[in-house]
Amino acid sequence: MTYTIAINVMPLKDLLDPQGKAVLGGLHNLGLNNVQDVRIGKRITMLVEADNEGAALQAGEEAAKKLLANQVMEQFEVSILQ
Amino acid sequence: MTYTIAINVMPLKDLLDPQGKAVLGGLHNLGLNNVQDVRIGKRITMLVEADNEGAALQAGEEAAKKLLANQVMEQFEVSILQ
Numbered sequence: 529m530t531y532t533i534a535i536n537v538m539p540l541k542d543l544l545d546p547q548g549k550a551v552l553g554g555l556h557n558l559g560l561n562n563v564q565d566v567r568i569g570k571r572i573t574m575l576v577e578a579d580n581e582g583a584a585l586q587a588g589e590e591a592a593k594k595l596l597a598n599q600v601m602e603q604f605e606v607s608i609l610q
Numbered sequence: 611m612t613y614t615i616a617i618n619v620m621p622l623k624d625l626l627d628p629q630g631k632a633v634l635g636g637l638h639n640l641g642l643n644n645v646q647d648v649r650i651g652k653r654i655t656m657l658v659e660a661d662n663e664g665a666a667l668q669a670g671e672e673a674a675k676k677l678l679a680n681q682v683m684e685q686f687e688v689s690i691l692q
Contacts, residue, residue, distance in 0.1 A: 530646075536653050551654070551677065558676050562659040562669060564612075571618050571653040572633070577644040587644060594640050595633065 531576050531584035532609040537597045538569035572596055573609065581608055613658050613666035614691040619679045620651035654678055655691065663690055 539545045548566040555563050574591070578584040588606035597604040621627045630648040637645050656673070660666040670688035679686040 538653065538655065548654075552656075554677050555673055558673075560669060560673055560676075563673065564657040564659070566654060566656040569653045569655075571620065571651045572630075572648060573620065573651075574634075574648040575646040577646070587642060591637055591642055591645065594642075595636050 529578065529580075531578055531581060533574060533576055533584055533588040533606060534609050535572045535574075535588050535592050535596055535604055535606050536569060537572070537592065537602050537604045539567055540601060540603055543601055569602070570596070584608060611660065611662075613660055613663060615656060615658055615666055615670040615688060616691050617654045617656075617670050617674050617678060617686055617688050618651060619654070619674065619684050619686045621649055622683060622685055625683055651684070652678070666690060 545567045547568045551568060552563065552566040555566070576584045576587045578587060585606050585608065592604040592606060593599070627649045629650045633650060634645065634648040637648070658666045658669045660669060667688050667690065674686040674688060675681070
């Protein structure tokens with residue numbers, strides 16, 4: 529079966545996120561003053577051919593660990609879409 | 611109240627995603643051959659001070675439209691976390 533999975537890769541909470549800081553400044557300049565603590569990461573979606581949901585999630589985890597996330601600076605989560 | 615919201619910004623389905631193609635090649639090189647159609651976007655999380663969930667979502671939508679997403683090439687979705 530084919531599953532659509534999503535992998536969210538976000539900067540670790542304890543690390544500074546300069547890109548997020550810059551966007552926060554931009555949002556405040558646009559008048560959106562009720563926003564705080566912006567963090568910017570990546571979202572990757574892919575189709576995975578797998579026997580079941582568990583195997584699809586495992587493939588996503590492997591992809592994240594081997595290529596998509598730098599675990600020194602980033603955390604990731606994998607989920608099935610739909 | 612303070613809400614944590616997430617905004618996912620992804621390339622439109624009809625557009626090519628060269629970054630996703632490159633990552634797909636990398637995953638195949640690593641032996642993950644059961645993966646197809648990789649697409650790469652952004653995920654932004656932020657804290658929003660708002661009266662209710664609807665207002666928080668609206669602030670996220672405004673941020674996406676004004677700054678975070680280029681609607682010619684990207685689609686976005688806003689959700690409340692937790």
